[in-house]
Amino acid sequence: MAVRFCCIVASAVLTVLLAGDDGKAIDRGELGKVLQVMPPNGPLWKYGNVVMRRKSAKAGMAPVVFPHWSHRARYTCRACHLELGFSMRSGDTGITREQYLAGRYCGVCHDGKTAFSVRNGDPSQCGRCHMKDTRDLEKRFDTFAANLPMTSFGNGIDWGEAVRSGLITPANSIHTERFTMQFPDKLKVPTKLGTTSPRSDVIFSHEDHFAELDCSSCHPDIFNIKKKGTEAFTMERNMYGNFCGVCHMQVAFPMNDCRRCHPQMSNSTGY
Ligand code: HEC
Ligand code: HEC
Ligand code: HEC
Ligand code: HEC
Ligand code: HEC
Ligand code: HEC
Numbered sequence: 001m002a003v004r005f006c007c008i009v010a011s012a013v014l015t016v017l018l019a020g021d022d023g024k025a026i027d028r029g030e031l032g033k034v035l036q037v038m039p040p041n042g043p044l045w046k047y048g049n050v051v052m053r054r055k056s057a058k059a060g061m062a063p064v065v066f067p068h069w070s071h072r073a074r075y076t077c078r079a080c081h082l083e084l085g086f087s088m089r090s091g092d093t094g095i096t097r098e099q100y101l102a103g104r105y106c107g108v109c110h111d112g113k114t115a116f117s118v119r120n121g122d123p124s125q126c127g128r129c130h131m132k133d134t135r136d137l138e139k140r141f142d143t144f145a146a147n148l149p150m151t152s153f154g155n156g157i158d159w160g161e162a163v164r165s166g167l168i169t170p171a172n173s174i175h176t177e178r179f180t181m182q183f184p185d186k187l188k189v190p191t192k193l194g195t196t197s198p199r200s201d202v203i204f205s206h207e208d209h210f211a212e213l214d215c216s217s218c219h220p221d222i223f224n225i226k227k228k229g230t231e232a233f234t235m236e237r238n239m240y241g242n243f244c245g246v247c248h249m250q251v252a253f254p255m256n257d258c259r260r261c262h263p264q265m266s267n268s269t270g271y
Pocket of ligand 5: 184194209225
């Protein structure tokens with residue numbers, strides 16, 4: 001919720017800043033101002049949590065809190081978003097109790113073997129997802145994060161480094177190793193992006209992303225597969241949650257961390 005809220009605030013500020021815009025890319029200083037009004041995404045344990053309350057509220061149940069940090073340490077994005085069909089837009093999957101009791105979605109793993117069960121029996125199990133109170137989850141985050149490499153934004157965890165150093169080993173597939181395509185040699189050299197701004201210095205690594213995602217996670221829905229083929233690919237659109245912002249506003253390290261995408265920028269006030 002905190003993340004959504006700050007996006008709304010940023011969008012409102014952007015709208016003001018862009019009034020009278022002549023179609024040119026947003027000025028770097030102004031962009032900096034927008035990003036400064038976005039809180040650093042609230043507490044670390046909340047970043048990437050998806051709160052689901054629509055069906056729960058109607059049924060008089062506490063909202064469900066789905067923490068990405070806990071799950072992404074065990075499974076790659078592709079395991080859930082490709083294999084199990086979870087949407088990357090919160091609410092879109094429309095999960096129901098009937099579905100997960102039939103072994104779909106959360107029920108694939110929350111069967112009492114891989115993870116605690118969704119079934120009746122011990123009523124205290126219900127509260128592990130339908131959380132009246134999130135203090136326990138917050139405490140578990142502190143223990144979880146204690147030994148992982150740190151960064152300044154999002155969960156405060158350097159997820160890429162955690163995987164590379166073997167501190168976490170997320171599974172690529174739920175069912176025993178599914179066929180995964182070989183990473184194409186042709187894409188080993190990172191792509192320099194240069195769609196709108198001549199001074200842009202963003203270099204995109206396919207290989208880093210392939211560790212977590214499939215080609216179809218990004219092509220063709222988010223990015224055109226033709227180099228420089230993605231239209232209106234600007235920083236503002238990123239911050240509205242499009243393009244890189246589909247993931248880098250909600251789950252992967254957030255947009256505040258300018259330097260990780262723009263190696264020539266600093267994260268301090270200067271931009
Ligand atoms: C264990 C399963 C699981 C894993 C692993 C997982 N996700 Fe998710 N993801 C979900 C669920 C469930 C939702 C909520 C879907 C809904 O509300 O319909 C979600 C939602 C999202 C959203 C939308 C969030 C929002 O607030 O709008 C994004 C973006 C996302 N995931 C990206 C990722 C990325 C990137 C990774 C890998 C680093 C990842 N997910 C790993 C299950 C998973
Ligand atoms: C791919 C397998 C998988 C899927 C799908 C999955 N989970 Fe989990 N989940 C796990 C595992 C494994 C654990 C940790 C084991 C345990 O605590 O029993 C876990 C733990 C949790 C926790 C406790 C987090 C913590 O670290 O304290 C919550 C809450 C949770 N899941 C909610 C959900 C919800 C809600 C969904 C569906 C939207 C879901 N999970 C889908 C595997 C999964
Ligand atoms: C692994 C996580 C998880 C556990 C454990 C769990 N639920 Fe749910 N439950 C969900 C999710 C996700 C939804 C959909 C949330 C929403 O949209 O509000 C949901 C929705 C519901 C709904 C709304 C009605 C509907 O058709 O979807 C009811 C009622 C419900 N759960 C009851 C229970 C009861 C009772 C228990 C304990 C026996 C339980 N749940 C345990 C994840 C869980
Ligand atoms: C997740 C990666 C990512 C992060 C983090 C990021 N950017 Fe960008 N940025 C991009 C991409 C992609 C483009 C468009 C590249 C292109 O057109 O060549 C871009 C373009 C820009 C531009 C050029 C103007 C425009 O609208 O295209 C500016 C200025 C900019 N970013 C500033 C920032 C600032 C300031 C931050 C941090 C507060 C930041 N960016 C964080 C990916 C990122
Ligand atoms: C995280 C998102 C993401 C994933 C995952 C991804 N791509 Fe891309 N891809 C991009 C972006 C961004 C571009 C640049 C688009 C532009 O310039 O408009 C691109 C461009 C390309 C290009 C043109 C680049 C060139 O140098 O000619 C090819 C070919 C391509 N992708 C193939 C793939 C294949 C094959 C996979 C799976 C192995 C894949 N992509 C996975 C984001 C992704
Ligand atoms: C579909 C989701 C998704 C999209 C879209 C996406 N990324 Fe990522 N990206 C990730 C995930 C997951 C990681 C792993 C690190 C993390 O979660 O913080 C990552 C890591 C990175 C890293 C750091 C690599 C490392 O480990 O040091 C950079 C830089 C990056 N992305 C840039 C971009 C840029 C630029 C774009 C847009 C052109 C983009 N990403 C689009 C999901 C995505």
